[in-house]
Amino acid sequence: MDAVLLAELIAFNGIETTFNDAWGQPCQVSEPDQLALLSAMGYPVQDEAACRQELLQRQLDYWQQLIAPVSVQQQDELGWQLEVMVPLALANTDFTLTLTTEQGATQQWPLLPVDGELTQVVVLDGEEYQQYLHHIAYPLTAGYHQLELRCSGTDLLVNQQLIISPGHCYQPAEFSQRKQWGSAIQLYALRSERNWGIGDFSDLQALIRYLAKQGADFIGLNPIHALYPALADNASPYSPSSRRWLNIIYLDVTATPGFNDNAALQAHLKQPAVQQAIVAARQQDWVDYPAVMALKLPALKLCYQWFIDNKAAQPELAAAFDAFKAAGGNSLAQLALYDALHAWLYQQDSQYWGWPNWPEQYRDPDSDAVQQFAAEHAAELDFYIYLQFLAQQQLSEAQQLATAQGMLLGLYRDLAVGVSEASTEIWGNPELYCRDASVGAPPDPLGPTGQNWGLPPMKPFQLYQQGYQPFIELLRANMQHAGALRIDHVMALLRLWWVPKTAANAGSGAYVYYPIMDLLGILALESQRQQVVVIGEDLGTVPEGIRELLQQFGIYSYRVFFFETAPDGGYISPAHYPLQAMATLSTHDLPTLIGFWHCEDLKLGQQLGLYRDEGQLQQLYQQRHANKQRILDSLHGHGRLPADYPRSVDQLAMDRTLNFAMQQHLAAGAQQLLCLQIEDWLEMTQPVNVPGTSNEYPNWRRKLSQPLEQWTQEPHIAALLQQLTALRRQ
Structure with missing residues (x-):
């Protein structure tokens, strides 16, 4: 391709080479990889003339807007700015600018484009376009305001949402008084003597009561986004169907309204086959998602039928459901439609895994066939809406309990970086996503050959054209019923690694840039409004200056002990961690402490064929041995181990003394927030997820080794947690 044209395409589309x-x-990034990515973005790269025309059309789409559909600016006592883009013929034309504030107040100004500061000039298709910057000396409060620009004497009218950001995320006043700690859990992994084979919202409440008593301030959850009720085995919480709604598999049937009065449900549950199936699912060491869903859906349908039959006798419940339904709007209705249609089609043919391979007439939610299905199955759609209502209720009750029990933050939720290709989010808004590419990561310590996550990325310009509304709605939904939110792969606010579907491997991609200042501004605004602390998972390849920018916006860094190393290879003392950070020993993508110490992850990786050759594996073993010695040296240096404890890692297995010493070492750190894993309290070895695998390992299924009722009675665990609380409050 012509070098000048390629450079224009790369620059216009924000691709980093x-x-x-x-x-x-x-x-x-090689030129073939650049061209593959441009092709995925919809450019006919094999035809230069057609490619030039496509680029021109997209440039005109931008320059012919007059004003941008959205503008995000930081709150300023001097006012705000407006960029106006006009063809030369309109540069001296009178316009009227009308502001409507979020509070409903209005203000008007006459506006002549040339009175502003000329900031850019382009010539497209023989016509000159000019951009002028206007300073409006009218201070605004943080919020969502509306602008209307009208060309005098004509019907030409354009609108902009003006978002004024406070510029800093929420931080509780209590942070200045003491440091906090909590635990990160995979909710599905919680065992109990009462659940139906998967951790549920009632198990979460039991855990809240226990940890609050030990002094914990939060409980971190895996993403609890909506998955696929019709295809329950698609269990990855990081490949959801909708990030705005909840995974109904976490519902506790026994905590639903009218449970004790529901004669049909009680009769159903008394059947020996049902009782046996519940016990069998509970006893499994790995979550059997299809079995659990097969237990819960029939029971939940009886819960819904009780609600329908008893609406008149339950006016408060009925009113709450109606209000939830109205507030959920099109997004909730679309999720229910997707789930009902998916179940209907999947019953007919198990090959219908998602909308991309459904019969053609069902691939568009606005098609006549889909609308006819919705009309004919209205009760089924209402059932799925009711399940979302129940899930929101049970999650809300958990957060209310956490607050009542004295937890400062309560639930700490997790926002996944994307959705799967079969998702309802893409089904309902396909123009927002690039389906010919996937989000992933270039080679790094977590994935030596790169990672392809199978998640179509949002198109930056489409997100901008939609006024960032999908991003705003995501934040609002995930900040509900929470005191903190983890942004998975927070670098996505700046750039994402796009891997074209045609790429030979995950390394054959490139970074695509996003409007980070706009997205950070919105994140700060929603964080303040919802009073939710934001933690940014800033691992992997982090460009220079980005951690400082995130810090400036009040976002807490995510520091993993094993990755915090000094230039000499030693581990940085947690006493030197930044205050504005959450520290953790391990994550869902890493081995447990015992797994790390005994190299179980390396043995498993070898079995799964994750390493290039024996040489790479041996190098990893040598590096692990050296790392273990450095950890042992550091623990002794900080006085975390008894004086007579071994000082050489040779032949040293991890015991409880060493395990707990590592947790106490991190608890004494300078960081504001500490997050530890229950797996390490239970001294478990198996990981919950192995990055870079799909079917090779049963990811997202491994349960905890003991039920809640058992390990919460262990004196040594209670003693550890009380020590963590004491160290955090020093």
Whole structure:
């Protein structure tokens, strides 16, 4: 391709062709990989003339707007700014600018484009376009305001949402008084003597009561986004169907309204076959998602039928459901439609895994066939809406309990970086996503050959054209019933690694940039409004200056002990961690402490074929041995181990003394927030997820080794947690 045209395409689409990898080495994106990515973005790269025309059309789409559909600016006592883009013929034309504030107040100004500061000039298709910057000396409060620009004497009218950001995320006043700690859990992994084979919202309440008593301030959850009730085995919480709604598999049937009065449900549950199936699911060491869903859906349908039959006798419940339904709007109705239609089609043919391979007439939610289905199955759609209502209720009750029990933050939720290709989010808004590419990561320590997550990325310009509304709605939904929110792969606010579907491997991609300042501004605004602390998972390849920018916006860094190393290879003392951070020993993508110490992850990786060759594996073993010695040296240096404890890792297995010493070492750190895993309190070895695998390992299924009722009675665990509380409050 012509070099000038390629450079224009790369610049216009925000593609980065050179970057530093996770080891600090410069990397170059090859021209074939650049062209593959442009092709995925919809450019006919094999035809230069057609490619030029496509680029021109997209440039005109931008320049012919007059004003942008959305503008995000920081609150300023001097006012705000407006960029106006006009063809030369309109540069001296009179306009009227009308502001309507979020509070409903209005203000008007006459506006002549040339009175502003000329900031850019382009010539497209023989016509000149000019951009002028106007300073409006009218201070605004943080919020969502509306602008209308009208060309005098004509019907030409354009609108903009003006978002004024406070510029800083929420931080509780209590943070200045003491430091906090909590635990991260995979909710599905909780065992109990009462659940139906998967951790549920009632198990979460039991855990809240226990941890609050030990002094914990929060409980971190895996993403609890809506998955696929019709295809329950698609269990990855990071490949959801909708990030705005909840996974109904976490519902506790026994905590639903009218449970004790529901004669049909009680009769159903007394059947020996049902009782046996519940016990069997509960006894499994790995969550059997299809079995659990097969237990819960029939029971929940009886719950819904009780609600329908008793609406008149339950006016408060009925009113709450109606209000929830109205507030959920099109997004909730679309999720229910998707779930009902998916179940209906999947019953007919198990090959119908998602909307991309459904019969053609069902691939558009607005099609006549889909609308006819919705009309004919209205009760089924209402059933799925009711399940979302129940899930929101049970989650809300958990957060209310956490607050009542004295937890400062309560629930700490997790927002996944994307949705799967079969998702209802893409079904309902396909123009927002690039389905010919996937989000992933270049080679790094977590994935030596790169990662392809199978998640179509949002198109930056489409997100902008939609006024960032999908992003705003995501934040609002996930900040509900929570005191903190983790943004998975927070670098996505700046850039995402796009891997074209045609790529030979995950390394054959490139970074695509996003409007980070706009997205950070919105994040700060929603954080303040919802009073939710934001933690940014800033692992992997982090460009220079980005952690400082995130800090400036009040976002808490995410520091994993094993990754916090000094130039000499030693581990940085947690006493030197930044205050504005959450620290953790391990994550759902890493081995447990015992798994790390005994190299169980390396043995498993070898079995699964994750390493290039024996040489790479041996190098990892040698590095692990050296790392273990450095950890042991550090623990002794900080006085976390008894003086007579071994000082050499040779032949040293991890015991409880060493395990707990590592947790206490991190608890004494300088960071504001500490997050630890229950797996390490239970001294477990198996990981919950192995990055870079799909069917090779049963990811997202491993349960905890003991039920809640058992391990919460263990004196040594209670003693550890009380020590963590004491160390955090020093």
